[in-house]
Amino acid sequence: MKKHWLLLLTLIGVLILGACSGGSTIPEGEEGSGSGSEPASEGAKEVIYASTSDAVGLSPTMTNDSVSSNVMTQIYENLFERNPETMELEPKLAESYENTDDLTWVIKLKEGITFQDGTPFNAEAVKYSFDKLRDPATGAPRASLLEPIDTVTAVDETTVEIKTKYPYGPLLAALSHSNAAIISPTADEKQDLMQNPVGTGPFKFVSWATGDQIVLEKNADYWDGEVALDKVTFRVVPETSTAISMLQTGEVNFLDALPPEQISRIEGLKNVEVAKQEGTPVYYLTFNHSKERNQDPAFRKAVAQAVDRDAFVEKLNGLGVRSDSVLGPKVFGYNESADNAGTAYDPEAAKKLVEENGFGDEPIKLLAANRDNFVLMAEIVQAQLTDAGFKVEIEMMEWATFLDTARAGEYDMTFLSWSNVTSDGSEMFYPNFHSDNVGNSNRAQYSDPEFDKLVEASRTTIDQDEREQYLNEANMYMLENDVAIVMYHGLVTSATDKSVKGLKVDPNGQWSLKDVTRE
Amino acid sequence: MLALIIRRIMQLAFLLFGISFLVFSSMYIAPGNPAAIIGGPTATAEDIAAIEANLGLDDPFLTQYVRYVSNAVQGDFGYSYQTSQPVADAIAVRFPNTLKLAIASMIVAVVIGIITGLVSALKQNSLLDVSATTFALAGISIPNFWLGALLILVFSVNLQWLPVGGMTNPFYTLAGIKELILPAITLGTGSAAMIARMTRSSMLEVIRADYVRTARAKGVREKNVIWIHTLKNAMIPIITVIGLNFGFLLGGTIITEKVFAINGVGRLMIDAIAARDFPMVQGSVLLVATLFVVVNLLVDIIYTYIDPRIKFD
Numbered sequence: 057m058k059k060h061w062l063l064l065l066t067l068i069g070v071l072i073l074g075a076c077s078g079g080s081t082i083p084e085g086e087e088g089s090g091s092g093s094e095p096a097s098e099g100a101k102e103v104i105y106a107s108t109s110d111a112v113g114l115s116p117t118m119t120n121d122s123v124s125s126n127v128m129t130q131i132y133e134n135l136f137e138r139n140p141e142t143m144e145l146e147p148k149l150a151e152s153y154e155n156t157d158d159l160t161w162v163i164k165l166k167e168g169i170t171f172q173d174g175t176p177f178n179a180e181a182v183k184y185s186f187d188k189l190r191d192p193a194t195g196a197p198r199a200s201l202l203e204p205i206d207t208v209t210a211v212d213e214t215t216v217e218i219k220t221k222y223p224y225g226p227l228l229a230a231l232s233h234s235n236a237a238i239i240s241p242t243a244d245e246k247q248d249l250m251q252n253p254v255g256t257g258p259f260k261f262v263s264w265a266t267g268d269q270i271v272l273e274k275n276a277d278y279w280d281g282e283v284a285l286d287k288v289t290f291r292v293v294p295e296t297s298t299a300i301s302m303l304q305t306g307e308v309n310f311l312d313a314l315p316p317e318q319i320s321r322i323e324g325l326k327n328v329e330v331a332k333q334e335g336t337p338v339y340y341l342t343f344n345h346s347k348e349r350n351q352d353p354a355f356r357k358a359v360a361q362a363v364d365r366d367a368f369v370e371k372l373n374g375l376g377v378r379s380d381s382v383l384g385p386k387v388f389g390y391n392e393s394a395d396n397a398g399t400a401y402d403p404e405a406a407k408k409l410v411e412e413n414g415f416g417d418e419p420i421k422l423l424a425a426n427r428d429n430f431v432l433m434a435e436i437v438q439a440q441l442t443d444a445g446f447k448v449e450i451e452m453m454e455w456a457t458f459l460d461t462a463r464a465g466e467y468d469m470t471f472l473s474w475s476n477v478t479s480d481g482s483e484m485f486y487p488n489f490h491s492d493n494v495g496n497s498n499r500a501q502y503s504d505p506e507f508d509k510l511v512e513a514s515r516t517t518i519d520q521d522e523r524e525q526y527l528n529e530a531n532m533y534m535l536e537n538d539v540a541i542v543m544y545h546g547l548v549t550s551a552t553d554k555s556v557k558g559l560k561v562d563p564n565g566q567w568s569l570k571d572v573t574r575e
Numbered sequence: 576m577l578a579l580i581i582r583r584i585m586q587l588a589f590l591l592f593g594i595s596f597l598v599f600s601s602m603y604i605a606p607g608n609p610a611a612i613i614g615g616p617t618a619t620a621e622d623i624a625a626i627e628a629n630l631g632l633d634d635p636f637l638t639q640y641v642r643y644v645s646n647a648v649q650g651d652f653g654y655s656y657q658t659s660q661p662v663a664d665a666i667a668v669r670f671p672n673t674l675k676l677a678i679a680s681m682i683v684a685v686v687i688g689i690i691t692g693l694v695s696a697l698k699q700n701s702l703l704d705v706s707a708t709t710f711a712l713a714g715i716s717i718p719n720f721w722l723g724a725l726l727i728l729v730f731s732v733n734l735q736w737l738p739v740g741g742m743t744n745p746f747y748t749l750a751g752i753k754e755l756i757l758p759a760i761t762l763g764t765g766s767a768a769m770i771a772r773m774t775r776s777s778m779l780e781v782i783r784a785d786y787v788r789t790a791r792a793k794g795v796r797e798k799n800v801i802w803i804h805t806l807k808n809a810m811i812p813i814i815t816v817i818g819l820n821f822g823f824l825l826g827g828t829i830i831t832e833k834v835f836a837i838n839g840v841g842r843l844m845i846d847a848i849a850a851r852d853f854p855m856v857q858g859s860v861l862l863v864a865t866l867f868v869v870v871n872l873l874v875d876i877i878y879t880y881i882d883p884r885i886k887f888d
Binding site for chain 1: 606611614618623629728
């Protein structure tokens with residue numbers, strides 16, 4: 057018996073000794089922040105970003121989530137990108153484009169660009185990337201992005217010709233989507249880009265400790281000017297309040313998508329700069345249009361009159377923009393006139409409608425996902441609708457179950473959101489409200505031939521002014537008919553350590569670290 | 576002893592088989608389609624069908640289960656639906672963190688728990704006893720996330736002695752030990768309280784036993800009465816509590832891992848459930864079940880050392 061204890065004691069002793077001797081050999085990165093975070097090597101400029109979940113993967117072809125695309129935006133590039141100031145689409149890897157007819161897009165590429173693995177960037181690489189995404193055998197989550205494309209042809213080294221099945225107006229917007237980024241064909245054939253990505257962007261992949269952190273380093277051969285940062289680390293910190301503490305101690309330097317309930321704490325930190333600006337995400341209350349009761353215009357009107365959206369936006373601590381318009385101010389197709397074009401809040405009128413029509417007799421099943429602001433939204437809307445005489449039962453669900461339930465249309469009313477990556481209005485209306493997508497992405501089960509026509513027109517003309525016109529009409533049509541009630545438009549936010557300079561979050565919530573530096 | 580180990584391993588095989596079927600079928604029945612989650616809100620029916628075909632989700636339930644089991648017995652636990660990473664790799668990366676955390680918390684729990692329990696048993700009804708019992712009650716009642724957040728605020732943000740979160744350095748380095756301190760205290764407090772209560776009651780019971788009185792009457796030194804005659808005999812229930820707690824901790828501790836940004840098995844499992852990443856859920860549940868059985872086996876073996884009367888053969 058004694059022997060065993062002796063053995064255990066010796067073992068513990070060895071462990072402690074090992075710990076001590078190990079401790080003395082590691083560098084003590086204690087200047088300034090004083091906590092045990094890894095010290096950067098001398099003079100190296102690094103930014104550490106924290107997100108609440110890990111990237112799914114790093115292949116534009118095989119992913120479809122914002123955390124992955126935050127990382128991929130630093131590694132890969134697109135043919136076109138939207139200028140965050142003017143919201144115009146501008147060539148990035150492309151040099152120029154022309155339409156030889158309504159179906160044909162001839163895109164000239166920039167010359168002399170190479171992928172991070174040395175593979176030349178050329179028309180073949182573009183063709184490879186797009187064909188891979190479109191190929192049903194790939195099983196790409198965002199294959200539908202390029203569905204309108206019929207063929208992609210490499211005409212010569214720097215010219216790509218894209219033929220669409222029908223005239224497709226939002227094509228360039230689709231090509232600016234992070235899932236339509238250009239991948240290195242040689243790398244894709246050799247390795248799994250999900251784990252080991254290769255693009256043309258300002259940062260190169262170094263390592264990924266799954267669930268913990270992803271490290272990128274500067275691409276010294278970057279084609280579009282010098283990259284200021286040497287290293288970028290994406291850390292997974294699931295608890296936002298922990299991430300804020302880390303921001304305070306300097307263990308991380310950059311957070312985005314700040315939650316409204318934490319904003320005052322973050323703004324109170326001395327070493328932190330908070331930036332907010334208008335973004336493309338929209339949050340709305342929608343009806344299940346396949347239900348008979350919801351097809352009654354008076355019913356929808358009564359609901360719209362009963363919901364006080366101003367009161368809700370006030371609860372967001374400045375992180376929401378109030379507008380009736382379904383297309384937000386930063387989305388192509390938005391027109392100011394839509395801001396107040398929806399049914400105004402009028403509780404008395406709502407009460408009258410409810411009473412006259414007996415809308416309060418049968419309960420409404422209000423479905424809500426138990427994440428983001430949806431819980432708050434559901435509680436407030438339930439209270440407001442109840443005041444107007446409706447009977448409302450909230451059904452709260454975890455995200456995966458919610459997606460299934462909403463897709464199948466097993467609800468009366470629900471809250472949905474859409475963060476528009478391409479910032480194009482067609483990319484809001486077509487998946488969410490066009491009858492083609494009922495039972496799929498059209499969770500509102502909305503099917504209206506007149507509305508469909510407007511959306512189709514906005515998609516199948518390549519004249520951008522005309523498209524804008526159609527989108528505005530479609531927007532107005534939705535508001536007139538109370539198809540959905542917009543709760544608010546989201547702001548995009550970031551909190552950075554004051555030493556981080558030059559960071560700008562785009563209205564679609566994405567950001568590039570190419571021009572970011574640390575002082 | 577060997578017979579015990581062999582018997583347990585055979586039981587384990589059946590257990591794992593049963594658990595895998597249970598997990599597989601409950602994930603299958605549960606609402607939420609993994610392909611729809613991967614496809615996201617924009618996916619069309621064709622997109623989703625393509626993803627399902629890619630993952631083999633379009634096969635009938637039994638085909639899927641048989642395929643899983645026949646791969647698993649060959650050591651292939653499949654690939655994550657979400658990341659397409661091998662499940663075994665994903666777990667192998669995270670398990671060391673969970674193990675580190677579990678061992679560190681158990682050290683905290685055993686040291687604090689046994690000392691507190693002993694003191695309060697030996698000084699029964701004294702001020703020390705009352706404060707120790709109060710500590711134990713508080714330790715059980717305080718929620719982990721609150722204690723963790725409090726410790727971070729005091730020791731990381733205000734005093735700046737320890738890092739807020741993360742577990743990236745080897746445990747034998749100073750930075751590695753620093754990372755472990757707060758999570759271990761957060762997690763260990765609850766177990767410490769349980770061990771303290773068990774130690775106290777078990778000691779009080781044994782200390783009144785006839786043989787202890789006899790030992791004292793024979794003039795055995797009080798130190799030896801306590802350490803050899805009492806504590807050793809009081810150890811059986813304490814070891815049971817320690818074993819059970821350790822088993823739970825090895826299964827990953829979701830809240831502590833979340834609060835301290837530790838990349839462990841608990842978080843892996845929760846994220847996998849939310850994403851309906853079936854192979855990942857399956858793999859981590861099987862791991863947890865195996866560990867539980869192994870820890871219980873160890874506890875049984877320790878019993879035979881503490882009390883030679885206990886025999887399993």
